[in-house]
Amino acid sequence: MKKLIIIAGVFGVISMVAASCKKYLQKTPQDAYLITAASYLKTAADYQTMEVSVYTPMQWMNQLVPIGDIASDNAVAGGESASDVLDLQQIDDYTLTPVNGAIANLWRYAYEGINRANYLTQYKAANPSGDEVNFSGKEAMYGEVYFLRAFYYFDLVKMFGDVPLFTDKQLDISATGNIARSPKADVYLAIESDLNAAINVLPTTQIQAGRATKYAAQTLLGKVYLYQQKYDSAATVLQSVISSGAFSLVPDFASIFLKSGENGPESIFEIQYSSDGANSYDGVDPAQGPGNYQSQQCGVRNLTSSSPLMPYAPGWSTNLPTQDLNHAYTTGDQRKAATCLDIEAYASANPSWNIKYEVAPYKNTGLYNQKYQPYIGQNATSGGDPGLNWPNNYRTMRYADVLLMAAEALNKSTSPNDALAQTYLNQVRRRAFQVNNASHDVTATGAALYSAILNERRLELAMEGERFFDLVRTGQASSVIKGFVAGKNELFPIPQQEITVAGLTQNPGY
Numbered sequence: 001m002k003k004l005i006i007i008a009g010v011f012g013v014i015s016m017v018a019a020s021c022k023k024y025l026q027k028t029p030q031d032a033y034l035i036t037a038a039s040y041l042k043t044a045a046d047y048q049t050m051e052v053s054v055y056t057p058m059q060w061m062n063q064l065v066p067i068g069d070i071a072s073d074n075a076v077a078g079g080e081s082a083s084d085v086l087d088l089q090q091i092d093d094y095t096l097t098p099v100n101g102a103i104a105n106l107w108r109y110a111y112e113g114i115n116r117a118n119y120l121t122q123y124k125a126a127n128p129s130g131d132e133v134n135f136s137g138k139e140a141m142y143g144e145v146y147f148l149r150a151f152y153y154f155d156l157v158k159m160f161g162d163v164p165l166f167t168d169k170q171l172d173i174s175a176t177g178n179i180a181r182s183p184k185a186d187v188y189l190a191i192e193s194d195l196n197a198a199i200n201v202l203p204t205t206q207i208q209a210g211r212a213t214k215y216a217a218q219t220l221l222g223k224v225y226l227y228q229q230k231y232d233s234a235a236t237v238l239q240s241v242i243s244s245g246a247f248s249l250v251p252d253f254a255s256i257f258l259k260s261g262e263n264g265p266e267s268i269f270e271i272q273y274s275s276d277g278a279n280s281y282d283g284v285d286p287a288q289g290p291g292n293y294q295s296q297q298c299g300v301r302n303l304t305s306s307s308p309l310m311p312y313a314p315g316w317s318t319n320l321p322t323q324d325l326n327h328a329y330t331t332g333d334q335r336k337a338a339t340c341l342d343i344e345a346y347a348s349a350n351p352s353w354n355i356k357y358e359v360a361p362y363k364n365t366g367l368y369n370q371k372y373q374p375y376i377g378q379n380a381t382s383g384g385d386p387g388l389n390w391p392n393n394y395r396t397m398r399y400a401d402v403l404l405m406a407a408e409a410l411n412k413s414t415s416p417n418d419a420l421a422q423t424y425l426n427q428v429r430r431r432a433f434q435v436n437n438a439s440h441d442v443t444a445t446g447a448a449l450y451s452a453i454l455n456e457r458r459l460e461l462a463m464e465g466e467r468f469f470d471l472v473r474t475g476q477a478s479s480v481i482k483g484f485v486a487g488k489n490e491l492f493p494i495p496q497q498e499i500t501v502a503g504l505t506q507n508p509g510y
Helices: 044-070 086-093 101-122 138-160 184-201 214-227 231-243 253-257 293-298 323-328 335-339 343-349 399-412 418-432 446-461 467-473 496-502
Strands: 002-006 015-019 034-036 075-078 267-271 300-304 318-321 340-342 356-358 367-369 394-398
Touching (some): 044 101, 044 138, 044 267, 044 293, 044 467, 101 138, 101 496, 138 214, 184 214, 214 267, 214 394, 214 399, 214 467, 253 335, 253 394, 293 318, 323 340, 340 343, 399 418, 446 467
Parallel strands (some): 002 034
Antiparallel strands (some): 002 015, 318 367
């Protein structure tokens, strides 16, 4: 289903594609048609369709995942040459400037999501004509909208710090030159307000996979508290997710990232992607489509095999795990093979398959991102570009992350509870080593336990886009990341076009 709603966008007039992948709505695609703001939001269906459109920019923001590892010690940009995926190379090399397409797109897509959310909140009580539209489930629907707006603002504030904050209405072209950045403390307060409002009305389960739930809102709120070092609040809300009993760790770690593992018992929130070639993107940014573009990036260059058993499809060899990450895993940790694909070892283990491939000629590490590998037969078979139609969901929040965040919060709380922190941490470790005994348990307390928790986050969440932001928020980035400049690289530069058009101030050092 695809509709085009022409309404005001951010820092200019933007056409909104109110589109959804099939995992959100099962409808037959129709030709796009125009609806003006004055003639819209007349029925419950209008509200519900517009609400689905608020989810769409989340799909486009998939480049935040590789950036979160490439900017850290976990991965390098890779690719064909120093000029291949130049935006990511600059982030990797810490030569980043305000003119960077990947960063500019993330800014633009986040505000597109916010503007769509604000369109709905602006007319919650009455539509543009002033008529009140009530329907069953309206409050819960708005809970999803609040969650999504908080999600977009959280991505912005952790990337850029102080950012323009508006929640009462959309911004249109009349705001050009009259926009200011709000202190990040105010942005965080707005995020907390939205998430608490969402928690109050969201259900604990949804019929459609991919829709926000109360647990997703609580988990995101816990992470928001953690980023602000509000450890007591983080511990409380994260433990409420744990005590619900709604989630469990999947014994086979690697299975989480298979198609069969999507939206499983460990999943708290996933961004849904589609392999429907009929809905292939038609814009200038290949990430702006229903498929997960970053899976194509992760694939091995020119990979071929004579065996029908070969699972992997070829890709572009970017976002390559480092050997430093590979060596961080100890013997017996199942997460190593599930995170770092050693294609040479894989080919040697299957000699009859006649596997051929081309290693990434630039910054080759010999490793590939196993978690988001493209798999043969999962993308579009007709219509669109097959390489841009991988259906791999992004596991945005999962239960293991909740356990580790809760452990960290408990360890750093006003009245630390290291015993419970150890329990949560060791649940994750026991799954990693596939044992139900204490042979790999952490028994440290205090600062040593904190260090162990942060290290476990690296091992558990590697190549999922968390590492850079974890290093920054915990003050470790300058001592761990080569080229990182303290006082500058904690934040990304405000895109130059926003400086020029909107008159925003720039972050220090850029």
